[in-house]
Amino acid sequence: xxxxxxxxxxxxxxxxKDAQLCDLRYGIKGFVVFMPWAVMSMNRxxxxxxxxxxxxxxxxxxxxxxxxxxxxxxEGEHVKGFIPEVFWVTHAGDTKLEERYAMRxxxxxxxxxxYALWIHGVKDxxxxxxxxxxxxxxxxxxxxxxxxxxxxxxxxxHDCFATRxxxxxxxxxxxxxxxxxxxxxxxxxxxxxxxxQWDKFAGAEDTYAADTLMPDGRALQLPSxxxxxxxxxxxxxxxYTDDKGKEEYVWQTCYGPAISRIYAAVIAxxxxxxxxxxxxxxxxxxxxxxxxxxxxxxxxxxQRCKEVANAIGCCFFVKIDDSDNTPGFKYNQWEMKGxxxxxxxxxxxxxxxxxxxxxxxxxxxxxxKTSEVDAKLGEIAGSIDKTLRARADKWFSDKLSFAEDMDxxxxxxxxxxxxxxxFCTDGMEAEKCADIxxxxxxxxxxxxxxxxDAKPEGKKCISCxxxxxxxxxxxxxx
Amino acid sequence: xxxxxxxxxxxxxxxxKDAQLCDLRYGIKGFVVFMPWAVMSMNRxxxxxxxxxxxxxxxxxxxxxxxxxxxxxxEGEHVKGFIPEVFWVTHAGDTKLEERYAMRxxxxxxxxxxYALWIHGVKDxxxxxxxxxxxxxxxxxxxxxxxxxxxxxxxxxHDCFATRxxxxxxxxxxxxxxxxxxxxxxxxxxxxxxxxQWDKFAGAEDTYAADTLMPDGRALQLPSxxxxxxxxxxxxxxxYTDDKGKEEYVWQTCYGPAISRIYAAVIAxxxxxxxxxxxxxxxxxxxxxxxxxxxxxxxxxxQRCKEVANAIGCCFFVKIDDSDNTPGFKYNQWEMKGxxxxxxxxxxxxxxxxxxxxxxxxxxxxxxKTSEVDAKLGEIAGSIDKTLRARADKWFSDKLSFAEDMDxxxxxxxxxxxxxxxFCTDGMEAEKCADIxxxxxxxxxxxxxxxxDAKPEGKKCISCxxxxxxxxxxxxxx
Numbered sequence: 001x002x003x004x005x006x007x008x009x010x011x012x013x014x015x016x017k018d019a020q021l022c023d024l025r026y027g028i029k030g031f032v033v034f035m036p037w038a039v040m041s042m043n044r045x046x047x048x049x050x051x052x053x054x055x056x057x058x059x060x061x062x063x064x065x066x067x068x069x070x071x072x073x074x075e076g077e078h079v080k081g082f083i084p085e086v087f088w089v090t091h092a093g094d095t096k097l098e099e100r101y102a103m104r105x106x107x108x109x110x111x112x113x114x115y116a117l118w119i120h121g122v123k124d125x126x127x128x129x130x131x132x133x134x135x136x137x138x139x140x141x142x143x144x145x146x147x148x149x150x151x152x153x154x155x156x157x158h159d160c161f162a163t164r165x166x167x168x169x170x171x172x173x174x175x176x177x178x179x180x181x182x183x184x185x186x187x188x189x190x191x192x193x194x195x196x197q198w199d200k201f202a203g204a205e206d207t208y209a210a211d212t213l214m215p216d217g218r219a220l221q222l223p224s225x226x227x228x229x230x231x232x233x234x235x236x237x238x239x240y241t242d243d244k245g246k247e248e249y250v251w252q253t254c255y256g257p258a259i260s261r262i263y264a265a266v267i268a269x270x271x272x273x274x275x276x277x278x279x280x281x282x283x284x285x286x287x288x289x290x291x292x293x294x295x296x297x298x299x300x301x302x303q304r305c306k307e308v309a310n311a312i313g314c315c316f317f318v319k320i321d322d323s324d325n326t327p328g329f330k331y332n333q334w335e336m337k338g339x340x341x342x343x344x345x346x347x348x349x350x351x352x353x354x355x356x357x358x359x360x361x362x363x364x365x366x367x368x369k370t371s372e373v374d375a376k377l378g379e380i381a382g383s384i385d386k387t388l389r390a391r392a393d394k395w396f397s398d399k400l401s402f403a404e405d406m407d408x409x410x411x412x413x414x415x416x417x418x419x420x421x422x423f424c425t426d427g428m429e430a431e432k433c434a435d436i437x438x439x440x441x442x443x444x445x446x447x448x449x450x451x452x453d454a455k456p457e458g459k460k461c462i463s464c465x466x467x468x469x470x471x472x473x474x475x476x477x478x
Numbered sequence: 479x480x481x482x483x484x485x486x487x488x489x490x491x492x493x494x495k496d497a498q499l500c501d502l503r504y505g506i507k508g509f510v511v512f513m514p515w516a517v518m519s520m521n522r523x524x525x526x527x528x529x530x531x532x533x534x535x536x537x538x539x540x541x542x543x544x545x546x547x548x549x550x551x552x553e554g555e556h557v558k559g560f561i562p563e564v565f566w567v568t569h570a571g572d573t574k575l576e577e578r579y580a581m582r583x584x585x586x587x588x589x590x591x592x593y594a595l596w597i598h599g600v601k602d603x604x605x606x607x608x609x610x611x612x613x614x615x616x617x618x619x620x621x622x623x624x625x626x627x628x629x630x631x632x633x634x635x636h637d638c639f640a641t642r643x644x645x646x647x648x649x650x651x652x653x654x655x656x657x658x659x660x661x662x663x664x665x666x667x668x669x670x671x672x673x674x675q676w677d678k679f680a681g682a683e684d685t686y687a688a689d690t691l692m693p694d695g696r697a698l699q700l701p702s703x704x705x706x707x708x709x710x711x712x713x714x715x716x717x718y719t720d721d722k723g724k725e726e727y728v729w730q731t732c733y734g735p736a737i738s739r740i741y742a743a744v745i746a747x748x749x750x751x752x753x754x755x756x757x758x759x760x761x762x763x764x765x766x767x768x769x770x771x772x773x774x775x776x777x778x779x780x781q782r783c784k785e786v787a788n789a790i791g792c793c794f795f796v797k798i799d800d801s802d803n804t805p806g807f808k809y810n811q812w813e814m815k816g817x818x819x820x821x822x823x824x825x826x827x828x829x830x831x832x833x834x835x836x837x838x839x840x841x842x843x844x845x846x847k848t849s850e851v852d853a854k855l856g857e858i859a860g861s862i863d864k865t866l867r868a869r870a871d872k873w874f875s876d877k878l879s880f881a882e883d884m885d886x887x888x889x890x891x892x893x894x895x896x897x898x899x900x901f902c903t904d905g906m907e908a909e910k911c912a913d914i915x916x917x918x919x920x921x922x923x924x925x926x927x928x929x930x931d932a933k934p935e936g937k938k939c940i941s942c943x944x945x946x947x948x949x950x951x952x953x954x955x956x
Contacts, residue, residue: 031544064510087569089581
């Protein structure tokens, strides 16, 4: 790769092509082919996320990909938010359909129509259902593979509760899952923001979204979880009879971790100037063994490679690369693909009864006794994930800053990702203040930091100059 | 359930509803909601099938759900076969698209367009890629949940080889996978037929399909594997340069196990008059513990239930049903849902230090010492899958028969499933003979039994009376 990561946009495009993560040459704009190396990691990501979702009481279901137009129109904000992005099915075979169908851009309207039929009493609550599926949105913004495309792969969980408190507890549980999976397993840091009212999910009362940062300091939204309140339950008639025989509307939440986009964050967070760097758990191939072969010692070296592969095959996905390419070519190739561990074995290593282990994350070369290779490799692998997470966390925490007026914000944005600023409010009436920020420093207001109770005392809104009542965070965004 | 399985069609409709496998009340005809109890089993089925596919060298990819119309038109037979069934996307937001897009009814044309870009030399072969996805077909026949619907869930594997022989070896490997997974793991018997030329997959040279039988003796097609020859590689320009520097078209196969339909076969094959019966590996819940409670002994009985649940929780999905329903209600409910094992524990069992284990497949009640419950349960569970497979195999083999003229065929079809008959040929020219069979006895010609070399000697075609050259099998079908 001739591109440095500091030139992030070019680097990202190059790596998705050179590491064969996707192919952009498919005949529909914004639709990419997800290639095996990426899909193998995404499948692991799905498995870990589904495990988190199911261990918290969700069960899987599958709802149709097509949604009757009429379902959409029942919730006013929702229909306004999504209709402009919908792909419409109008014909089947030679026949024009009586009603057109939307390819799901998200499944609230499909699922809640059924929920109204399924929920009767308190016994039916909580209802916690998720599905693993694709959604389609006719994005008008520029698409970028995995980050923003017109077809993406996600999990959506849709839950119903008897009370607002239970729904809010679910929102916090959704955040906890993001921490466990995205930060814990995938080693990607983020912050949860409560989005301002003008930027919430269409139909929600409140939206809480996890934002990470790309290497160029721009924010990328990872999963969001939405407090839907009773907006949808009233529109779709999802009611239950309480203990006193009274009919009540349920309280709802929904949660949408987009696996394809989180994969983009994994690429961007960990990758370096040599290519992809993958957490051990996400690597399709975890250890590549490269034999250093001279013709006269071929047999002995290959024999040792096989012994080592056998010794570690129980715990790792291992491949011996015995292709005709030079060792140097192989090193580059597997570094590009992000294989976490490389083992080099030549005749000298055979004689010394040792192997050389090379870490992808640090480049460190470690001499290991052949007899200890399995134990030692487990140790190093554990250390790789820790190193990736610590490195990412460190970088991320340096990208937080503060500003108290527009000039300072502009300057801080050059060096940092998120900049905290005093703001008049996060209600609808402040949207014009956010527009001013966008206009003057090309940044978006991402919301208030969830869980923080810092309040501006005696400060002024950076846009309108009125009394500031809240701290909000600004960032350039994807 | 008041419906006997002998009234199969009614039984099937009732069980899919009462065991909460799907909901037909979604607002688009032929699109059903797959409910959690079904999806949990289908996810296990996916995992086992994907394991089989990957262990044979396939890697996963993900191709777009939308296919440009132009891709379809490149292979003449294929476009004729599928275009009448396609759902068309014509608009995005308010904009009419320049070209309309098909929702994939199958992915040959999407994948092979890319394969032409990916394959260059012998080194790139074999290429073996699969995807797990949904496909959409605007069926004109009556739909039936899981069996035939307008959206279904499958795996499709698409492979390229340098030679015809390698491609044929893949076809046999595809059959082997069906045997391993569908018969081995899901306990569903079937036969592989080579379809007659008039009934092959659109664009294929030959189609080999696994047919099972429904309880009413009608055939249901499970996965088919297709020898595509070079039809698609020529249409899509998928070429490789051989060792001598000569350009050759690849040889292709494709394979489509439809998980949702195979699930229908699992329901139909094993279910009985009390409801669903599931192989242990496919059951979302494998053991239900029903406490037999009197108020004065509640604590002791529940304590024992928990001890037993802990003892077997390592190896089984277990639930203690401590709801307020009566034991009889619980028995019926979990039998309807096909839970393979029930454990009953009352005060008398606590005192005797034993539990009663009830097998869903046979109804047998087995007294087991509490201290031996985990070992014993493993044993019984293994025996359940064997029993289900043996029972299904026995029933299936009794459904094979022979006939030598149309009258005899008509009679045999009343009692049996597949009836072998002498036929003039399985080439296109015999389609009219097949039409006569359909007309006279309402049966379809399913093809010749793969691997059988029995030849009719001195027999006549049951339709035209000309010399018979081949044995074909007839069956009523879904």
